[in-house]
Amino acid sequence: MERVQFQQEQMLDELKDLVEKKVFTAHETKKIMKQRSSFEATLVRRVAKKSDFLRYAAYEMSLEHLRRKRVDRLKIPKTPVTVSDFALVRRQFHIFERALKRFKSDVGLWIEYIQVAKREHARSLLTPNSALQLHPKVPALYILAASHELDHLSPTAARSLLQRGIRLNSDSIEMWTEYVKMELSFTESLRRRWDILGISQVETRDQDATPDPDMTDENTNSTDSPAPKDAEMDRLNQPGAEGARARRQILDGVIVKAIMDSAVQALPRIELFESLNKLITTYPSTPVLRASLIAHLDNLLRSTLFEHPRAIKILYTRLLTSTADVASQASTSTNANVEGLRGQALIDGIRRANEMLISVVSETRQESVRQVYAEFALEWCAVENLDENLRLYVLSSLQALIWRQKSSSPSLLCAHIKLMTEAAQRGTVESAKVLAVARRYTSRAPGVASVWLSRLGAEKVLNDSVDAVAKVWHESRRMVSADDGNLVDIWIWGIYSEDIQEKRLNLFEELLNESMGDPSVHRVHEQLVLGYVTALYQCRKGAKTGLETDQTLHKLHHMQNRFVSTGKVWQRLFELEAEGSGDERELERVYELWRKSDMVEATLGWAEWLLKNGKGKEGSELIVRSKGSVGEDEQTALETRWVGVVGAI
Known part of the structure; x- marks a missing residue:
């Protein structure tokens, strides 16, 4: 009780001070008191939420922001610090500390607290021990604390924090x-400081010479650069040959390179290289340093993951940018953008990248590496105005590689067919030659869908005979392996080229009959039925075709009797009908067909529709009735999920 009274007295002192300074009016302070009382009442309840604390803290932050704006606008003269100058910020910290006592395990809350302390320059509150003891496996906490130390020119402390974080x-x-x-x-902060002090210019003229004798400590402290607050920075600023050598090594990136070496040794993963590559190529460092670090990173990449496809892409992309010429740019430039060649x-x-890729592909049989070369060829041949x-x-080059290796690589074969097709369309290659090459390639890889799809693309644009294209499509469906991940794409390839919906529907039925005769393509059959359902719905809704509801249902029963229809198929049709006309009678009929394949999903789907359309009682009764037709596990699933549906609505 005494503590509450003491807090209220403090609260009154700060508000009185704000009124006396004419920052807030008496009426406004009364409203502040009332709002704070409301927040406090919320926090002392038995189960306070994190959001309650955050709202309270946000309110105090807005008050402090308003106080500062009014002080600036009213041009209140500066006076000795009084309680109102820091009380609102202190209250923010106090609210966060109370929240953290209750929610110690909440990492997000710790991060918000640290960010607020950093914004208010409360360095003493940023000691990470409490947060890091509770959450030693959260990198963000180490990063925030280290960033703050570096902002206050304490690289040793920042380095220590990050090293501790990396150990764990x-x-x-x-x-x-x-x-x-x-x-x-x-490194960049040191370079800028030494530039201001004139140290780097002296060393440029004579790297072994000592700095200008007129560059005294008094002159150093008179610059606009902040005085060093770290023993390490003090040592680096010392005059003499030893200091000069240390500065040269730092500007050459020796520290950064050492950390990169340690990182790669500890974590030789391509994701690390990609992250470091993005950082180095975009960070606003000098062109000379950037080029040196990129070269070092590339050497590490070659010695660690040279045959990784993403590593190869990084290396060949480097040859297609202007980073090689970066050292010739002005040393003071900090432009992080790399201009295209x-x-x-x-x-x-392109020549260097092409030669590098051919060399790598020639030494490996990995399809993933060949795919990198194929992507390179397709990407750069598609460049506009090339x-x-x-x-x-x-x-x-691609053709010579395929012929030399007698390659049956799907990636290389597909890329060659596509590039030749594009060349034929531009008139630089004969169409007959392209089709002959495409036929030869599908005979090399007869069971690979991607090669057939490339050939079909060539046939479609270069072959004038519609019947010939249809025969190639039929052959592809017969030849492609049932295990190929792109088998479905082969089967549906020619369906959506039909603009007339009824013809598309008939084509679906033909393919469904064809797939019924081959049990190995069961996965394709289900996808065809799903596509058929969508086409059937679109055809019925089409303005020109006008399939009536009864005709649709007749086709649905025909589909049920003739084709293998899974619960997923009926679910799709139910969703289409619900999104479209939403006719209750027809939806119920679809539900009756759906429930034969999947009782639980069908019942929940139909009951949810009833609930959303004002028939919650019927939906609940449906759930109760359906429980008698399913097993114990399904009954539990129905009850649990129905409760979730009702709660969400």
Whole structure:
């Protein structure tokens, strides 16, 4: 009780001070008191929520923001610090501390608290011990605390925090990336400071010479750069040959490279390389340093994961950017954008990338590596306004690789067919030659759907005979392996080229009859039935075709008797009807067909529709009736999920 009274007295003191300074009116302070009382009453209830604390803290933050704005607007003269200058911020911290006592395990709450303390420059509150003792496996906490230390020119403390975090989270890509980023930031801050002090210019003229004797401590402290607050920075600023050598090594990125080495040794994963690559190529460091770090990263990548497809992509992409010329740019430039190559540089870049990829593909049999080369060829030949001779160079290189290796790689074969088809459309390759190559390639890989799809694409645009294209499509359905992941794409390839809905529906029925004769394509059959249901619904809804409801139901019964119809098929039809006309009679008929395949899903679907359409009693009765037709597990599932449906609505 005494504590509450003491808090109220403090509260009155701060509000009185605000009134005396004319920041708030007496009426406003009364409203503040009333609002705070309301928040406090909420917090002392038996089960306070985290959101209650956050709303209270947000209210105090808005008050502090308003106080600062009014102080600036009213141009209140500066006076010795009084209670109202810090009380609102202090109250924010107090609310967070109370929340953290109750929700110690909430990582998000700790992060919000640290961010508020950082924003208010409350360095003493940012000691991470409490949070990190409870959550030693949360990288974000180490990163926030280290960032704050670095902002206050204490790289040693920041480095110590990140190293501690890495010891406990050595498998965290985020931790390693932030560690490298911190060292990059540290290097850049030193470079800028030394530029201001004139140290780097002196060393440029004579790397072994000592700094200008006129550069005294007094001159150093007179610069706009903040004075160092870290023993390590003090040592680096020392004059003499030893200090000069240390500064040269730092500007060359020796610290950053050492951290990269440690990161790769601890976590040799492609995700780490991708993260570091993004950081280094976009961080606003000097072009010389960036080029040096990129070269070091590429060397690590070659020695660690050279045959990884994503590693190869990083390396060949490097040859297609202007980073190789970055060292020739102004040393003070901090432009992080890498410009694309143009003209002769682009030609040379594509040539170098193409040669590198061919060399890698020639030494491996991994399809994933070949796919990288195929993607490269397709991507760069599709570049707008690319010189035709350059396209033909890539095309001929790809063709030579296939012929030399007698390759049956689906990736390479598909890419070659697609590029030749595009060349034929531009008039640089004969159509007959393209179709002949496509036929030869499907004979090399007869069971691969992707190669057949590439051939079908070529046949569609280059073959004038509709019957010939239809025969190729039929052959592809017969030849492609039932285990191929793209088998469904083969079967539906020609369906959606039909613009007339009734013809599309008839084509679906033909394919369904064909698939019924082959048990190995059961997966395709289900997808065809799903497509058939959608086409049937669209055909009935079409303005020109006008299939009536009774005709639709007749077809549905025909589908049920003739084709293998799963619960998923009837569910799809039910959803289409519910989204469309929503006719209750027809939906009930669909439900009766659906429940024969999946009683639980059908019952829940129909009961939910009834509930949403004002017939909750009928829906509940349906659930009760259906429980008698299913097993014990299904009864439990029905009850649990129905409660969830009712609660959500």
